[in-house]
Amino acid sequence: MPKVADFETALTPTWCPGCGNHAMWRALKETLEELELPWTDFAMVWGIGCHGNGADFLRCQGFHGLHGRALPLATGIALSNPDLKVIVEMGDGDGYGIGGNHFIHSVRRNIDMTAIFHNNQIYGLTTGQASPTSDQFMKTPSTPGGVIEEPVNPVGVAVAQGATFVARGFAGDIPHLKELYRAAIQHEGFAVVDVFQPCVTWNKINTFKWFRDRVYKLEELEGYDPTDRTMAFETSMKTFHELTCAPDECKVPIGVFYREEGMATYQDDLPQLTAPLHKLADSPRDISKTLEAYAG
Amino acid sequence: MPEVSDRRGRELRVKIGGEAGFGIKAAGQTLARVFLEAGLDIADLTEYPSLIRGGHNDYFLRVSQNPIFSHVEDVDVLIALNRETVDLHLDELVEGGAVIFDPKEVSPAGWLPSGKIRPVPVPLEEFARQAGGAIMRNTVALGAVLALVHFPLEGLAESLRVQFAHKAPEVAESNIIAAALGYHYVSKNVPDFWLKPRGIKNAPKQLLIDGNEAIGLGALAAGVGFYAAYPMTPASSILHFMAKHERDHGVVIKHTEDELAAMNMAVGAAFTGTRAMCATSGGGFALMNEAFGMAGVSESAVVVGVITRPGPATGMPTWTEQSDLRYVIHAAQGEFPRVVLAPGDQAESFELTWKAFNLADQLQTPVVILGDSYLSDNRRSVPVFDLDAVTVDRGKLVTEGDVAQHPEALGENGEYLRYKVTDDGVSLRAVPGVKGALQLGNSYEHDEYGYGQPGESAETRIAQNEKRMHKLDLARTLVPGPNYFGVAPADADIAVLCWGSTVGPIREAAMWLAEEGVPVAIMQIVTMWPFPAMEVADFIGDAKRTMIVEGNFTGQLQGLVREQCLLDVDHSLHRYDGRQFTPERIVAGIKEVLADA
Numbered sequence: 001m002p003k004v005a006d007f008e009t010a011l012t013p014t015w016c017p018g019c020g021n022h023a024m025w026r027a028l029k030e031t032l033e034e035l036e037l038p039w040t041d042f043a044m045v046w047g048i049g050c051h052g053n054g055a056d057f058l059r060c061q062g063f064h065g066l067h068g069r070a071l072p073l074a075t076g077i078a079l080s081n082p083d084l085k086v087i088v089e090m091g092d093g094d095g096y097g098i099g100g101n102h103f104i105h106s107v108r109r110n111i112d113m114t115a116i117f118h119n120n121q122i123y124g125l126t127t128g129q130a131s132p133t134s135d136q137f138m139k140t141p142s143t144p145g146g147v148i149e150e151p152v153n154p155v156g157v158a159v160a161q162g163a164t165f166v167a168r169g170f171a172g173d174i175p176h177l178k179e180l181y182r183a184a185i186q187h188e189g190f191a192v193v194d195v196f197q198p199c200v201t202w203n204k205i206n207t208f209k210w211f212r213d214r215v216y217k218l219e220e221l222e223g224y225d226p227t228d229r230t231m232a233f234e235t236s237m238k239t240f241h242e243l244t245c246a247p248d249e250c251k252v253p254i255g256v257f258y259r260e261e262g263m264a265t266y267q268d269d270l271p272q273l274t275a276p277l278h279k280l281a282d283s284p285r286d287i288s289k290t291l292e293a294y295a296g
Numbered sequence: 297m298p299e300v301s302d303r304r305g306r307e308l309r310v311k312i313g314g315e316a317g318f319g320i321k322a323a324g325q326t327l328a329r330v331f332l333e334a335g336l337d338i339a340d341l342t343e344y345p346s347l348i349r350g351g352h353n354d355y356f357l358r359v360s361q362n363p364i365f366s367h368v369e370d371v372d373v374l375i376a377l378n379r380e381t382v383d384l385h386l387d388e389l390v391e392g393g394a395v396i397f398d399p400k401e402v403s404p405a406g407w408l409p410s411g412k413i414r415p416v417p418v419p420l421e422e423f424a425r426q427a428g429g430a431i432m433r434n435t436v437a438l439g440a441v442l443a444l445v446h447f448p449l450e451g452l453a454e455s456l457r458v459q460f461a462h463k464a465p466e467v468a469e470s471n472i473i474a475a476a477l478g479y480h481y482v483s484k485n486v487p488d489f490w491l492k493p494r495g496i497k498n499a500p501k502q503l504l505i506d507g508n509e510a511i512g513l514g515a516l517a518a519g520v521g522f523y524a525a526y527p528m529t530p531a532s533s534i535l536h537f538m539a540k541h542e543r544d545h546g547v548v549i550k551h552t553e554d555e556l557a558a559m560n561m562a563v564g565a566a567f568t569g570t571r572a573m574c575a576t577s578g579g580g581f582a583l584m585n586e587a588f589g590m591a592g593v594s595e596s597a598v599v600v601g602v603i604t605r606p607g608p609a610t611g612m613p614t615w616t617e618q619s620d621l622r623y624v625i626h627a628a629q630g631e632f633p634r635v636v637l638a639p640g641d642q643a644e645s646f647e648l649t650w651k652a653f654n655l656a657d658q659l660q661t662p663v664v665i666l667g668d669s670y671l672s673d674n675r676r677s678v679p680v681f682d683l684d685a686v687t688v689d690r691g692k693l694v695t696e697g698d699v700a701q702h703p704e705a706l707g708e709n710g711e712y713l714r715y716k717v718t719d720d721g722v723s724l725r726a727v728p729g730v731k732g733a734l735q736l737g738n739s740y741e742h743d744e745y746g747y748g749q750p751g752e753s754a755e756t757r758i759a760q761n762e763k764r765m766h767k768l769d770l771a772r773t774l775v776p777g778p779n780y781f782g783v784a785p786a787d788a789d790i791a792v793l794c795w796g797s798t799v800g801p802i803r804e805a806a807m808w809l810a811e812e813g814v815p816v817a818i819m820q821i822v823t824m825w826p827f828p829a830m831e832v833a834d835f836i837g838d839a840k841r842t843m844i845v846e847g848n849f850t851g852q853l854q855g856l857v858r859e860q861c862l863l864d865v866d867h868s869l870h871r872y873d874g875r876q877f878t879p880e881r882i883v884a885g886i887k888e889v890l891a892d893a
Contacts, residue, residue: 076565278695281520
C-alpha cells in the first residue's frame with residue numbers, strides 16, 4: 001500500500017509559505033495512507049484554483065478538470081466505474097460560485113463520493129477578488145466598496161438539500177481534519193467537507209489567528225446531535241460573521257454537522273452498474289431485438 | 297395549386313393537419329407503418345410549433361413503390377381535422393386531390409365547391425364517439441384515407457395495436473372500430489379515386505426510423521456505456537431512446553442539471569475507458585464548449601451529438617437549419633483535433649454513430665455527429681441495418697493487467713506516460729484500475745505524464761501541441777469519404793455540393809431532372825472535419841458548372857471550400873426559413889441557373 005512519501009510527486013508545491021493548502025495536502029496524504037487504499041482503487045478530481053495546483057503534487061490516478069466542473073467530471077467517473085472511490089477537491093469560487101449548480105445537484109443525488117472544498121473566502125489564483133464565501137463588506141480589487149451580498153452558506157445549503165454527510169474542518173487543526181477526511185471517505189453517499197483554509201497572501205481578515213480565536217468543535221459541544229438535520233441547519237447559520245465581530249461575539253463551529261448512514265446512494269439505484277462500463281464495449285452489442293421495433 | 301406531375305399515380309402523398317394535441321404525428325406514423333408493412337418506400341415530415349397544446353401541427357407522408365429520398369411539396373390527400381388545415385395547406389393539393397374533413401368541424405365556405413378538389417366529407421367525430429370517444433377522430437380519418445385509395449384495412453388494425461401497445465388493450469380495439477367505421481363509410485359513399493397505390497409482395501424488410509433513433513441504435517451497437525444529456529429540442533429524443541433502453545442494455549443514462557455537466561460527465565466516463573456520449577442542440581453545445589475543448593487537450597474519447605435547429609440563441613426550436621457547421625468545426629478556444637461527421641439520412645446516422653465511437657478511441661479525441669431537426673424528427677424507410685458490419689476498434693486502449701506489460705508507454709524511470717509523444721500522436725491509454733497506470737488527465741497543457749506545471753515550458757507545449765494536432769493526419773486515413781450520386785461531374789450539366797440532410801431532397805431533385813434529360817452530379821461531404829479538400833477540389837475541377845445547396849444564410853460550406861480548396865463554386869442555393877429544401881425548389885433553382893447559362 002502506498003505511504004505518504006509515495007503520494008508525493010517530484011514536483012515541489014508552489015503554494016505560498018504558510019498557505020492552508022499545505023496542511024490539507026498533508027492531511028489527505030496521511031489519511032490515504034492510514035486507509036490503506038491501493039492506487040488502483042481510487043481516483044482524485046480537482047477543479048481550478050490554488051487548490052487545483054495540488055493535482056501536480058499528489059501521485060495517484062487523477063484528473064485536473066475545469067474551473068467549477070470538478071463534480072460532474074467526478075460523477076462521470078463514479079457512474080462508470082463502481083470499483084473506484086472518487087475524491088474531489090475544489091475551491092470556494094470553484095465549487096460554490098461558478099460550480100454552485102453542480103454542488104446543489106450532486107448533494108441531492110447522494111452520489112457515493114467525497115467532496116472537499118478548500119474555502120479561503122477569496123480568489124487566490126486570480127489575485128485576491130471576492131469569493132462567494134467572502135464576508136459581507138469585505139473590500140477586494142473586485143469589490144472596492146465592500147462585498148454587498150451575503151456569503152454562501154455551503155453547510156446550510158448541503159444540509160437543506162438533503163446531504164447525508166456534511167462536515168467543516170480547519171486547516172489549522174490537521175488531526176481533526178484527518179478525522180473528518182476519514183469519516184467522509186468511508187461514508188457511503190455524498191460527503192461534503194468544507195475546510196477553512198486561510199489564504200496568507202490575499203485574505204488579511206480571515207487569517208489562521210482569526211479562526212484559532214473563534215473555532216470550536218461540535219464534537220465537544222454538549223447536546224449537539226449530528227443526526228438532527230434541523231439542529232445542523234440552525235448551527236450552520238451561526239457561521240455567518242461580520243468583519244467587525246470580536247472573538248467573543250462570533251464563534252465558528254467545525255466538525256461533523258450532519259450525518260445519516262444507511263441511505264441509498266445514487267449508485268445503489270443503478271443495478272446495471274456492477275462492473276466497469278468499459279467492459280460493455282469489448283465487442284459490438286447485440287441490438288437485434290431492439291431493432292425489431294422499427295422493422296416492417 | 298401545383299400542376300399534376302408525371303409522378304401522379306406512382307406514389308401517394310398524404311397530409312394530416314390539426315391542432316397540437318390532436319395526435320397528428322402518432323396517427324401519421326400509424327398510417328406510415330401500414331405502408332411499410334406493405335413493402336413500400338416511405339418518407340415523412342412533421343411540422344409543429346414549440347408548444348404542447350394549441351397551434352397548428354401537420355404531418356406529411358409520402359409513400360411510393362419506387363425509391364424516394366425526401367418529402368415533397370405536392371399533396372394528393374389532405375386530412376383536415378380543422379378549418380385552419382384547409383386555409384394553410386389547400387394550395388399544396390394537386391389538381392383532383394381529395395380533402396377528407398368533418399363537415400361539422402370544417403365549413404365549406406370559401407373553398408367548396410371547386411372543380412379541382414375532390415371533397416370527402418366524413419362524420420369523423422360522430423364515428424369516433426360511436427367507437428368510444430371524440431379523440432379518435434384522427435383514427436377514423438386513417439380508415440377513410442385507406443378506403444379512398446383502395447388500400448386494404450387489415451394492416452391498419454395491426455399498426456394501431458403497435459401504436460397503443462403501452463395502453464390497455466381496449467384502447468387499440470376501440471381505435472380499430474373507429475378506423476373501420478371511417479373505412480366502410482368512404483367505401484360505400486365516395487366514388488372511385490384516381491390514386492390506387494399497391495403494396496409490393498415479398499419486398500425486402502425495411503426499417504421505419506428517424507435520425508435520432510438511428511443515432512441511439514448506433515451508440516448501443518458500438519457498446520456505449522454512459523450517456524449524459526440535458527433536454528433540448530431536437531436532440532431530446534436521443535435521451536428518451538437511451539433512457540428507454542438503459543436497463544435492457546446495461547447503459548448508465550444521466551439526465552444532468554445542465555449541458556456543462558453532461559459534457560464533463562462524458563469526459564469523466566471516458567477517463568475510465570467507458571464509451572461515453574452526450575448530445576444536444578446548438579445552444580446546449582455552446583454550454584458544452586469549454587469541456588469539449590478539455591476533451592481535446594486531455595485526449596478524451598467522447599462522442600458528441602449536435603442536432604441543430606435555427607439559431608441564434610433560442611431561435612426556432614422545432615424547425616431545421618444548417619447554420620452551425622462553422623460553429624461546430626471551430627467550437628471551443630484553442631486548437632485541438634476533432635472529427636465532425638454529418639449523416640445525410642437515417643441509415644447513415646446509424647453507421648456514422650458506431651463509427652464515431654471507433655474514431656474517438658482510435659484518435660483519443662472528441663468526435664461530433666452533426667445532425668439537424670429534419671433528419672432527427674422525421675422517419676424514412678431504410679434497409680434493415682447490417683449489424684454484422686458493426687465493429688469495435690478501441691485503438692490503443694488498455695483496461696486490465698499491469699501497465700509494465702507495455703514498455704513502449706513507459707518513461708525512462710519506468711513510469712507510465714499517458715501522453716507519451718508517438719509518431720501518430722496517439723499514446724497508450726491505460727485506464728484507472730490498471731496496475732501502475734498512475735496518470736493525470738488534465739485541462740491544462742501538460743507534460744507526457746500529465747502534470748500541468750511542466751506543461752508551461754515552451755518545449756513541452758510544442759511537443760504536446762504537435763502530438764495532438766498530428767492526430768488529424770491519422771484521422772484523414774480513418775474517416776469516411778464523401779458520397780457521390782448521379783453522373784460523374786464531367787458528364788453533368790451541373791455538379792451539386794452538399795452536406796447533411798439536404799442530400800435527400802437533392803437526390804430526389806436529381807432523379808427528376810434525369811428523367812427530363814438533365815444530368816446532375818452530387819457530392820455529399822460526410823466528414824466535415826478534417827475537411828476533404830482534395831476530393832472537393834477534384835469534384836469542382838471536373839465539373840462544367842457547380843452549385844452548393846445549404847440551409848443557411850452565409851454559405852458556410854461555400855466559405856470552407858474557398859478556404860480549404862482555394863476554389864469557389866458558380867452558384868449557391870440557400871434556405872433559412874426553418875424549413876428543409878424541397879426537391880421542387882432545388883429543381884427550380886437548378887433550372888434557373890441552366891436557363892441563364
